[in-house]
Amino acid sequence: MSPPSLDRFRSRLAGTIREEPNPFGDAVFRAEPSDLRDVLRSLRDEHGFDLLLDVTAVDHLELPDSKPRFDVVYILRPSVGSERVRVQCRPPDEDLSLETVSDLWKAANWAEREVYDQYGVRFRNHPNLKRILNHKDFVGHPLRKDYDIKKQQWLSEPDDLMDEMRKLRGGAEGEESESVLLNIGPSHPAMHGALRALVDLEGETVRHTVPEIGYLHRGFEKSAEKGTYTHVIPFTDRLNYCSSVMNNVGYCRTIEKMLGIEPTPRAQTIRVVLLELGRIMDHLVSVAANLVDVGALTNYWYLFNERERIYDVIEALCGARLTHCYVRIGGLAHDLHAGFEEGVEGILRELPKALADVERLVARNRIFLDRVVGVGAITAEEAISHGFTGPCLRACGVPNDLRKDEPYYGYDGYDWNVIVGTRGDTYDRIWVRMEEMRESMRIVAQAMKKMPGGPVDVDDKRVSLPPKTEVYGNIEALMNHFMIIMEGIKPPAGECYGSIEAANGELGFFVVSDGTGKPYKVKVRPPCFYVFSAFPRLTEGGMIQDLIATLGSLNIIAGELDR
Amino acid sequence: MGLREIENLSGSGVLTTRLDAVLRWGRRNSLWPLPYGTACCAIEFMAVVASPFDLSRFGAEVVRFSPRQSDLLIVSGTIVHKQAVILRRIYAQMAEPKWVIAMGACASAGAFYDNYCTLQGIDHVIPVDIYIPGCPPRPEAVLHAVTELQKRIDAGVPPGSQRTEGSV
Known part of the structure; x- marks a missing residue:
């Protein structure tokens, strides 16, 4: 082609x-x-x-x-x-x-x-046109402009999902076959609290899987329409909460694209450092939880200690451990603190040791390899059809990475590699993440070395708050401050899609502006929504225990999945 | 509490106390939490059980995902209406006596998800003993909540006595 x-x-x-x-x-x-x-x-x-x-x-x-x-x-x-x-x-x-x-x-x-x-x-002609995020008793369509945001609807009984299961089972209806139905989740240790799957088992072999999502659909997109563009930033923290800062950047970058603003060199480089630290944090949780799911608990302690080390640095930077809210449209909340550099050096020094410890425990471990090699494999064509991006697609051998394909913030100026797998199985997905952490460390080290000076906010009255000394000193700055706070930042009317390479893949924001200070619509393109849609394909025909190992390797984060 | 005297036993090997005091002592020091983690707070709960904070120092590290084996429900994360039904069922499956900690602003009051799908606090569907503010709360706050709960158990405060009448 x-x-x-x-x-x-x-x-x-x-x-x-x-x-x-x-x-x-x-x-x-x-x-x-x-x-x-x-x-x-x-x-x-x-x-x-x-x-x-x-x-x-x-x-x-x-x-x-x-x-x-x-x-x-x-x-x-x-x-x-x-x-x-x-x-x-x-x-x-x-x-x-x-x-x-x-x-x-x-x-x-x-x-x-x-x-x-x-x-x-x-x-x-859609094969299964039923509700997906809202519950089955829901009446109306909440993102329509005439649906009241506060109109809540109660659910009396969870969906038994038998309508979908009957279709999959066909006419047999379990009379002659030996199949057994098993419900997993949402309150199940391996289902991460908010995922559910109904499986049809023959012995220990999964015949059919019906996943259900929406257990953490908390109305991000509707809520985003109610405040100013700046008000949306804390909501984005809670999409993929394992790497909040990446969502901040993804959203702010889209709004900056609408406004035609390019952040200052210093802001871009700080964003790169934080994006890569975010990627490391996300992969740490993903790999740690995945290893716990297959019974390798010790790795969890090793990897979570490193996460705490990154927490300490980020907390000193912005005051929050998990939900950072540090990026602003046109720049950052404030500049780096004294000691940030030493903190990052500490991370870069200690993390390789933890990764080496984990590798020593699992890389040649027969039990681990038997649980993950060849399990939950998918071909590149199917993965693309399902809308895979990020580590899950790279594990299939496709070098899909926005940092290389559409280099932003000077990613093309760093020396690093896109990690790809070969088989697209659980083992590859874990190992792509392990190696990506090492690549991220390389980028962080280079970015810290070349960190340019200068301001972190662009000099643009439409988005940047004037310094407080000005605000209290002259009427023009005071009015400017007042307008940005009260009316908000106003991107020109139109529709815009912007995206970054987040930890799970392409995180996109489709924003519609009507020219006022409030977004008319903010739609997230969540990478794991599309990855999880392939869950039946990845699990059917495998063993029930493989389903658990596969799910962990997909790194489904409910906040991003359901929004 | 009488059992404190155990340290000063004078060789007789006999200690007198009340039965309910012994039970409270046992319950207080061996809470088995069910981490009902749905969202961001669950990641902070993971930090609470990891080595730097280590919930096991307070005797509550045996997390059980079966409601029938646990006596402390820690709801960490946003509960939406689709999830609320499940939460109520899980709570009902736990054996008495049972306690509930609402971890974080969402579980406590819906937080900034004041919209069509989010339950405005889990006390609309189940009784809550301790609310932890924060979005998400720091691990220290969770440890504080557990020790506060231990004090209440010690003092014989009945579980769920902070019940708020919900709209169900």
């Missing part, structure tokens, strides 16, 4: 598809409902856009162009490469439905369910 190219697509489809002007640089095409599938298929098969990043909708009720009301958005990119394209399509108001693309991309299955759940747009 020739490399992904939008120019070719433009010239081929000239006349049949309209390209919309976009102030933020993304290519946006508007498709008619009848052409939608053909356009998307053509992008996938002929132009190399094989990764469906996200599907969402925008409710135009309170925007000037409110007819038809909903705009469904498909975001695509090539599995290796940085170009992105959005295809948008407005379903007619009368029947509010579009043809499904879940047969083209497996990722679309859950993504379309979410759009149905949150907005009420239906997808024709």
Whole structure:
């Protein structure tokens, strides 16, 4: 296949598809409902856009162009490469439905369910169009602009998931077969508190898996519409709470893209250091929890001690251990503290020892290898179809990494490698993370060495608060301060998708601005949502104990999964 | 409490006390928590049981994920309506006497998730003994909560006596 190219697509489809002007640089095409599938298929098969990043909708009720009301958005990119394209399509108001693309991309299955759940747009011929984040008794669609944010709905009984299980079992209904149903979670040590799976077992072999999510759906996207752009930052901390600062950066970078702001060199380098420390923290929890799940408890103590060491440095920096809230639109909350450098040196000195200890315990351990090698394997093609990004896709041998594909903050100036696996199994996923921690350490060391001086906030009255001495000294600065605090930062009207390479993969933010100080819509593209959608594929046919080992290696963080 | 005198036993080998005092002493020093971790607070709970803070110093390190084997429910994380049903069932499955710690702002009051899907505090569905403020609370705060609970058990405060009438 020739490399992904939008120019070719433009010239081929000239006349049949309209390209919309976009102030933020993304290519946006508007498709008619009848052409939608053909356009998307053509992008996938002929132009190399094989990764469906996200599907969402925008409710135009309170925007000037409110007819038809909903705009469904498909975001695509090539599995290796940085170009992105959005295809948008407005379903007619009368029947509010579009043809499904879940047969083209497996990722679309859950993504379309979410759009149905949150907005009420239906997808024709979808294999299983039921609610995904909200509970089964929920009435209405909460992300519609006319749904009151405070309107709570109680659930009386959890979903037994038998409707899905019956479909999978077919006609047999367990009469002749020896199969047994087993419910795992959400309150189960290996299900991380908020995941659930109903499995159909024959002996110890998993025949079918029905996962259920939404046990931590706490309304991030609706809440984000209620405050200013700055108010959203603490909410982003709690998406992937194992590496809060990465979410901060992902969100702020998107808003900066809308405003056309580039952070100062010092702010960029500090962000790189924190992003890589965040990646290390995330991988530490992931590997530690995964090893506990397969019975290797000692590693947990080794790895968590290192996490505490990073906590100490970050706490001295921003006052919080877990939810940092340190990044601001246009810069950072404040500059580094004295002693940050020594703290980072301590981390870089001690972490390799802990990693070596863990390696000594497990790398040649027969029991560990038997539990993880060849378990929960997936091919690169399937992983891409499911929308995998990050370590889980790299474990399949695809060098997909935004830090290389679309170098931001000077990532191309550091000497480091993208780690890839070969088999896409649990072992590869654990080892990709182990090696990535070492690569991150290299980046941190180089970034600390070249740390430029200068301010951490951009000199831009639209986003940066004036210094307090100015605020108390002259009326202009006082007004400036007042406007940013009371009315908020105001990105120009439009729709923008921005993303970074977070610990779990591509963390994207699709933000719609109506020109006011409050976001009209903030949609997160959560990497682990798409990874977890492949859970049945990864577990069916394996043993029940493999299901536990596989789940741990996917690093599903509920806050990011359910939002 | 009479058992403190155990250190001063004068060779007789006999100690008199009351039965309920012995029971309280035992319960206080061997709490078996069920970590009902759903969100960010669960990561901090992991830090509480890891070596630097080490919950086992207070006799409460035997975490049990089976409600039938535990007597202290530590709810760490946001509880949404979809989860609330499960939480109530888990609580009902625990044997008496049982205590509940609401760890963090979400479990205590819904915190800044004041929206359509989040339960505004677990005391709407189950009684709570100790609330820990913080988002998330520091590990020291969790240790403080456990020691406070131990004091209450010692003093014979009945479990769940801080019940707030919820909307269920």
